[in-house]
Amino acid sequence: MDDAPSLRQRLLRTRSVEEIMSCCAGEHALKKVIGPIELIFFGIGAIIGTGIFVITGVAAADFAGPGLVFSFMIAGTACLFAALCYAEFATMVPLAGSAYTYSYASLGEIWAWIIGWDLILEYSVSIAVVAVGWSGYMNSFLTEIGVVLPPALVNPPGIEGGVINLPAILIIALITLLLISGVKGSARVNTAIVVAKISVVLFFIALGVFYIDPANWNPFLPFGWSGVLAGAAIVFFAYIGFDAVSTAAEEVRNPGRDLPIGIIVSLIICTILYIVVAAILTGIVPYSLLAGTSAPVAFALEYVGVPWGAEIISVGAVLGITSVMLVLLYGQSRIFFAMARDGLLPRSFAKVHPTLRTPVRASLLVGAVTALLASLLPLESMAELVNIGTLAAFVIVSVGIIVLRRTRPELPRPFRCPLVPLVPALAIGFCLALILALPTVTHLRFVVWLAIGLVIYALYGYRHAHYRNPGSAGDDRAVQENE
Incomplete structure (x- = not known):
């Protein structure tokens, strides 16, 4: 009788939580140096950026009008349900890898690969899009002080005489070097930047409230509730960063306590700030005037005759976008590192520097690829791909919570998601609704990306996973089957 596992069993084979935890030791271990305050600032650093300084104008003008406040509420609620699921997983499996690692523990290898490949898309495109935005703000700032860069160095090929987006390359290179130098120093830099940009957001709120004209809120829902829902699917881009907190799990000193706090x-905090800023922004400026502006918050203060305030907002936007890139580059490198450590990607990228205790090779690869994307490609149409990738990750994590509660109810859970399976089901429902609200072309692009990923998995990942090559990276035991 042949006892060899079937293809289905191999694809759905999980790795036990105990076995996954055994990976974070020895040469593949990261240094535990992060506390709860730094985690909170990591989350704020990733969330407050292009969403509040750029996307608010697009969503208000084209989709929701003043009803943008409801769009942020819907997107924030979907994220909150998903965040509760992330918090349980992060405390139960406090390792780098985020949703990828959680899927491996609950749903099986094939789903872990799919979500890992999905996260690579989410983070890489996010970093590139944000770097392009940072380049635009920085180029405007340099122009104002008399330093004019030639179009060939600030635009991608084929766009207004562009050859390469040099500022985008430089900022990604600088942040990559910072991350390689050590996570503690990176966290300190991020905290300082976040304090500054939160101060700028509060400045806008305190100043803008005196210029609100209630007439601008009438009609409040010019595009109806369908516009509000479509707006929620667009502003969801503003929330993509909160899951980056979970990628820091392996470097947190007390993950059982600190990770739920950080997430x-x-x-x-960010949801409250988004709602307040959206209400003030649409109260200051008629929503229709926000169409086409890439800096809606600064534009609002210029509109009411406060140009000096607009300049302060522009500085805050540059700081905000910088911290977003820092946290996203950090998260992407840790996900890539986790997949390499499991053998699904080349194991050379799982090497940790003996002194710095950071994944130098993974960080350099992520920095190089995202710099290439940001410098050469016009990525405006790609932002929606980030949304669908993030939403898909949230769905799979929520499903994983339900599955693992049934298959491993005895596992220690320092934080327990409340009302399971209701809360995960609500997260799944909200996220699926937002996925359906995205354009069909986005769905098609996402399917193509996943198909490419499955081909790579079949040619490499399936053959090099740990249980087919035991002992290759500190993993000497067989993995658990998910029957």
């Missing part, structure tokens, strides 16, 4: 508190 949930940062999300709540």
